[in-house]
Amino acid sequence: MTPDLIYGLTGIAVFAIGLTGALCAQDRLRRVLALKLCSLGAGFLLVVAAWREPPAAPDPVPHALVITGIVVMISATAVALALIRRLQSLEAEDDD
Amino acid sequence: MTDPFLILDLLLAGAVIALAIATLTARDLFAAIVLFIVLGLLSALAWVRLSAPDVALAEAAIGTGVTGALLLKTLHHLRYVAGTLGEQAAHGVTPVTPVPMSVIWANAAFCGLITLGLAIAFLDAPLGGPGFDALVADAMPASGVDHGVTAVLLNFRSYDTLMEVVVLLAAVIAVWQIERGLSEAPAPDLSVIWQGFARLTLPAIVVVGTYLLWKGSEAPGGAFQGGAVLAAVGILLLLSRLYVPHPSHRALARWGFVLGTGVFAGVALLVTGGGRVTFEYPPEHAKTLILLIEGLVTVSIAVTLAALFHGREPVALRAKEAGHDA
Numbered sequence: 497m498t499p500d501l502i503y504g505l506t507g508i509a510v511f512a513i514g515l516t517g518a519l520c521a522q523d524r525l526r527r528v529l530a531l532k533l534c535s536l537g538a539g540f541l542l543v544v545a546a547w548r549e550p551p552a553a554p555d556p557v558p559h560a561l562v563i564t565g566i567v568v569m570i571s572a573t574a575v576a577l578a579l580i581r582r583l584q585s586l587e588a589e590d591d592d
Numbered sequence: 593m594t595d596p597f598l599i600l601d602l603l604l605a606g607a608v609i610a611l612a613i614a615t616l617t618a619r620d621l622f623a624a625i626v627l628f629i630v631l632g633l634l635s636a637l638a639w640v641r642l643s644a645p646d647v648a649l650a651e652a653a654i655g656t657g658v659t660g661a662l663l664l665k666t667l668h669h670l671r672y673v674a675g676t677l678g679e680q681a682a683h684g685v686t687p688v689t690p691v692p693m694s695v696i697w698a699n700a701a702f703c704g705l706i707t708l709g710l711a712i713a714f715l716d717a718p719l720g721g722p723g724f725d726a727l728v729a730d731a732m733p734a735s736g737v738d739h740g741v742t743a744v745l746l747n748f749r750s751y752d753t754l755m756e757v758v759v760l761l762a763a764v765i766a767v768w769q770i771e772r773g774l775s776e777a778p779a780p781d782l783s784v785i786w787q788g789f790a791r792l793t794l795p796a797i798v799v800v801g802t803y804l805l806w807k808g809s810e811a812p813g814g815a816f817q818g819g820a821v822l823a824a825v826g827i828l829l830l831l832s833r834l835y836v837p838h839p840s841h842r843a844l845a846r847w848g849f850v851l852g853t854g855v856f857a858g859v860a861l862l863v864t865g866g867g868r869v870t871f872e873y874p875p876e877h878a879k880t881l882i883l884l885i886e887g888l889v890t891v892s893i894a895v896t897l898a899a900l901f902h903g904r905e906p907v908a909l910r911a912k913e914a915g916h917d918a
């Protein structure tokens with residue numbers, strides 16, 4: 497049992513939970529949360545791939561990829577949330 | 593002899609999985625978002641255990657902090673539109689039509705199969721194998737900085753990072769377009785204590801953000817982490833109404849958004865010539881150029897993230913809203 501094995505399986509589990517949630521969730525906000533869980537799981541796997549048994553230093557390239565991924569993910573989330581806000585307002589106007 | 597840290601790893605992994613399930617099963621959406629924020633912070637802790645402090649900082653600041661603020665703001669807006677702000681719990685924001693259980697089970701079964709495949713692939717893959725470690729270590733002296741992740745982000749893989757800044761720019765343009773003319777939910781009334789809190793913490797956050805940026809050339813930290821911490825200043829200012837966006841600030845905000853991308857692309861093109869290709873910094877000036885890019889990209893990231901939180905573009909208040917504010 498090493499940290500990379502433990503956290504690698506954790507990452508796969510989080511990804512699976514997110515995937516199931518994204519397919520099954522009805523609520524829009526919850527679906528965004530589920531997709532964010534998927535991205536978190538993918539981040540776990542990349543960080544695990546970069547891990548080396550200490551004292552060896554980890555591989556910086558996957559780390560840079562995860563940081564890029566986090567920034568891209570917040571951009572996508574912000575656009576998705578803006579679309580949700582707009583959609584909700586339009587639906588509320590239709591109801592009136 | 594078991595390593596005591598192994599117990600921490602197992603507990604942390606268990607907590608992360610439990611929180612992931614709880615995030616999606618919590619009935620109250622507010623609770624779901626808070627659970628997601630806790631999950632993000634615990635993941636950051638796990639990544640520290642995997643000796644990835646840069647990623648952990650980025651996840652804590654951007655993936656959890658700013659994202660959490662965005663999610664909570666959206667929930668507030670949705671509840672305002674639906675007229676359920678006064679209610680204790682928010683069970684859902686979209687009308688739900690029941691889905692047959694068979695469909696849910698079929699989905700779950702397919703997800704199970706995909707997960708099984710992923711797990712088998714992961715367990716078969718060689719772990720800790722040679723990656724880019726040796727290549728990065730060889731090229732470090734020419735990078736101009738002493739920290740691997742910063743060297744990769746701003747020197748070896750600059751195209752990636754440039755595109756990342758462009759994605760942020762695209763996101764803020766998209767959000768301004770989508771929210772055009774959308775009426776905003778009134779900000780929750782924050783008490784006097786909050787104002788005092790903002791006054792006390794704002795200077796500290798500015799110092800921490802700048803330190804993270806400056807430290808990035810030799811230790812974990814850098815433009816993205818520093819930018820996100822500085823964006824928190826913007827979010828606090830917006831929430832506490834110490835700063836109210838005015839239509840005349842739009843031009844300044846636009847310059848803020850494109851500053852990072854512009855300078856990054858400009859430096860990349862200016863260093864070409866004399867046998868060098870785009871992004872090939874002359875080694876003797878590499879550190880200066882990287883710090884210049886990082887500093888201005890940080891400003892852009894901070895402004896962009898705060899604008900993403902604010903959402904719609906500041907427009908002239910309509911008569912009704914102006915009257916309401918007065």
